[in-house]
Amino acid sequence: MSEAVNLLKRAETYKENVKDIKKRIVVCAGTGCIAGGALKVIDKFEEVIKAKGLNVAMTINKHEDGYQVSGSGCQGFCQMGPVLTILPENIMYCKVTPEDVEEILEKTILGDTLIDRLVYTHKPDQKSYPKKAEMPFYRKQSPVVLKKCGSIDPTDINEYIALGGYAQALRCTTMTAEEICSFMMDSGLKGRGGAGFPTGRKWDLTRQSVSDKKYIICNGDEGDPGAFMDSAVMEGNPHSIIEGMMIAAMAIGADEGYVYVRTEYPLAVKRIRAAVKAAQEAGILGDKMLGTDRAFNLTVMEGAGAFVCGEETALIASVEGKRGMPTPKPPFPAQKGLFGKPTSINNVETLSTVPVIFEMGADEYKKLGTAAAPGTKTFALTGHVLNTGLIEVPFGETLRTIVYNIAGGVTEENGDISPEGLKAVQIGGPSGGCLTQEHLDMPLDYQNLKAIGAMVGSGGMVVMNHKTCMVEIARYFMEFTQNESCGKCVVCREGTKQMLDILTDITQGRATMEQLALLEELALVVQKVSLCGLGKSAPNPVLSTLKYFRDEYVEHIVNKRCPTGQCKALRSYSIDAEKCIGCGACVRKCPTGAITGEKKQPHMIDAAKCIKCGACMDACKFGAVLA
C-alpha cells in the first residue's frame, strides 16, 4: 500500500493526538439540535475557550493536552435538544443554551460537578438520569448503525479511521467478488429502504451481469414524511456509507458510484460532500482506490424534490438528468440500470451497516434480531410521545417497549401523559399502515408487519393519541401520494385523485356508504395495477385504517360526526350558556355575523350562518365555545 493511504499511520497519529485528552464534550449537531440552537452553543464554547485561554481544543490536529469540544451527528434525543455528551463519563446534558456554556466548562469540565438543571428528569418517575446509558430513552436500544453516529466527529476522517474505519474495505480488496457477496448473503442483511430485499442477493445478481461498466448508487432520497434515519446517518457518520459503497463496488465490479441525497437535507449534502472530498484526498477513493489498481470514484448528487425518486428506476432516470419516472421491471437495475449498465441501488442505512457486519462477523451480527430478520433497525420515533427522537432496536422488539419504555409513553396535546394511551402508530409512511393497541406485543419484523398490512418501510414511526382522526390521517397520506404521483400510469395518477376526493368528502361530511365501497374497490385496483412501488403502496394507509378504524369512517359518513373533533367541516359550534359572560369577543371575530346576543347575556350561534372557521373559539377567553 502506498504511503498516501496508510490507514494505520493515520490511526496512530490520531490516537497520539488525543491520548492526553482528559474529557471531551460532544455537542449534537444533527438537524434537530441545530434547529434548537446547537451551533450557537458550539460557537459559544469556542468564544469562552478563547477568552479565558482554556486548554480546550476545538479541532484535533496536533498533540493537545487537556480537553476537547467537538460536534457530532444526531445523538437521537431530539426532544431534549440541544444535547451534549461529556466523555469518558458519558454524562448527557439536555436543552443546553449558550448561557450554560461557561458554567459547563467551569463546573463539569474543569471541575467534576454536575449541573442538575441540565440533567434529564424522566417525567413518569421524576428521577434524574445524568448518565446517557442509564436514561430510559437509551437503555433499551441496541445501537449498531448509530453506534458511532452520535459520538464521532463526522467532519474528521481520521477519527473514523482510528476507530477501525476503512479497514473492512481494505480487507475486501483481498477478497473475490463472490466471497464478498456470499459473506453478505450469509449475514442475512435485508435492504433497509423498505422492501427488504436481501442485500447480498442484490449484489450477486449485479455481479453476475456481464458488462464493461457498472454502477453503485446510494439511495439517500429519504422522502417519507416523518422519517429522518438516513439523514441522521448521512450527517453523523458519512464515512461509513462511503466504506459500504466501496465494499459494494468491489462485490459487483463497479468503478463508479453516486450518492443521491434529498435536497431538503442541506446538512446531509454538505457532510457527505465533505466526507467524499476527504476520502479522495486521503487516497481512499479515486483512480487508485486504497492504493490498489482498481478505481472507485464517487459523485454526490442532490435530488430536486420528488418523492417518486426513492423508487430505484425513477432515481436512475433522475441521475441521468431526466424526469424521475419509474420504468417497468424487468429489466431490473441489476441487468440494465444507470445509463443502461448493471447497477446496484442500496439504501443509506443498508450501506452503513455493511462495514459493521464485516467488522462483527456474520455470525455475531445474526445474533441480533430474529432468524428471519437479523440485525437492528433504526426508527424515527415521533408524534404524540414524551420523548421523540432517533432510535435503533433489534428486529423482533415490540411496540410496547418502543412506545412505553424508550419513548416514555403517549402524550396529550399539551405534553402530559395520556391516560387513554395509544391510538395508533403509523409505520412506513405513506406506503405503510397503522398498528394499534392489539399489536403492542407483536415482535416487529418484515413478515409480521406485512401480514397485518403495514411495512417496516424506511422506519418512520409516528405515534398518535386518541385525539387523532384516522380518516384525516388517511386523507393526509393520500394527498401526499397524489401530489407525488409522477403521472406516468393512469391507475396511480387518476386512482389516487379519486381516492383523495372520496376521503375529502368523508372528512367534510359529504360522502355516502356507496362511496366508501368505491374507495375500497379503488384501493385494491391501484394496489394491483400500478407500475411502481409508489402506486402499489399508496392505498395502504387507507386499507389499514379501514381495517382497524372502520367505525370512524362510518361515523363520519352516516352521522356526519368526527369522533375526535378534528375534522373542521363536521364540527358544530355552540356556546355554553353557563360559561358565557356575554363579553362579545366572539361577535367581533365572527366573519359571518352568526353570533348574536345581548350584552352580558349568554350568546347564541346561528348554525345556518356558521362557516365553522373556529374564530369564536380562539377569541373566547372563558372556554365557552364548544365544538
Place this chain on the structure above:
Amino acid sequence: MQNILAFEKAGQIIEKYGYNQAKLIPILQEIQNEYRYLPEELMVYVATMLGTTSSHVYGVASFYSHFTLKLKGKYVVRICDGTACHVKKSMHLLDAVRKHLKLEEGQNTTPDMLFTVETVACLGTCGRAPAMTVNGEVFGLLTDEKAVAVIQDIQKKEQANHE
C-alpha cells in the same frame, strides 16, 4: 432581467458540467441558486447549449418541486407538513403565518416580494415537530405564536434596514 451577464454566468455553469445532458439537474440547480428561479429565457438557453429541446428542459424543471419558474420572495418560509409535523398541527402554523402576512387564497408571495410561504413534505426535523425553515434556517417545537414571532422579527429587521 435578462442581460448579457445572466447568460454568461449560466454559460459558465454549463461549461463546468461539460455540456453534459445527464447533468441537467445540477445545472438547473446552480442556475436557480444564482437567480432564485428559472427564467424561461435561461431554460431555452440551457436547452440550446446542451443540444436538447426546450420542452425537455421545461419538463424536468416543472417535474421537480425544488425548481421554481416564478421569482420567490426574499425570505422563503417553508412550513413542514411531514407526518410528525402534521399530527402536531402544522396546518395551524401555516394558517397563522399566512394570516399574519395577509396572503389571499392562491397567493403565496407577499406583494412587496419579501415573503413566500410554502409547505414542504418533510425537513427531517421530526423530533422537534412542528417545524419550519426560513431561507434554510430551521425552527422547531413551534406554536402559532412562535412561528409568527419569527416572521415579525424579520419584518422588524427589514423595516429598520429600510429606515
